[in-house]
Amino acid sequence: MPSLFTRIVKGEIPCHKIAETEDFLAFLDVFPCAAGHTLVIPKQEIDYIFDLEDSLYEGLMKFSKQVAAAVEKAVPCKRIGVAVIGLEVPHAHVHLIPLNSMADMNFNNKLKMSQDELAEIAAKIREKL
Template identity: 60%
Template sequence: MASIFTKIINREIPAHIVAEDENHIAFLDINPLVIGHTLAVPKREVDYIYDLSDEEFVNLQLFAKKVAGAVKKAIPCKRIGEAVIGLEVPHTHIHLIPIKEMDDMNFSRPKLTPSQEELAEAAEKIKAAF
């Protein structure tokens, strides 16, 4: 069965997509830690990041680096934090999180529930920063 991320890739469910190339896609987390929290995902569905080929792994990181640059330009922050957890969705993904302080990357704290309008506004800012 396809992961929720594969359904986003296939445009079966909506998402706030901020970047895409032939092998990757980036979209906003709908329950972010902070506004601008973005996921960088390979289009090929692989559960565990270290099961990617070396080439896929490097290319995903390079894609994430480009996305992180746009997020940093668009969302006020000190830097972009990166996390790979991968337990909640069985499809490799990199969390790119605008951070002002360490606690901004605390996955134990309650997630935000932004409106679709807030997500759309953040997505447009990130897309414009490319």
């Protein structure tokens, strides 16, 4: 069965898209730790980030860096935190989280944001790419 993220890549589930290439997709987390929390994935469904071929892993990190720069410009924060956990969805992914304090990286304290709020943040980030 395809992962949730594969279904997003295929357009079966909508997302607040930030950026996309042939190999990668960045979109807002709908259950964010902080406003602007973005997920970056390879389109190829591979469960564990360290199972990615080196070129795909390096491409994912380079793409994540470009997206992080846009998030940092669009969302007031001190820096962008990066996390790779890999347990919640069986599809390699990178979390980019705007940080003003360590508490912003708390995965047990998710924000509740409306679809309109998420769409507005996504548009602001896309403008900075």
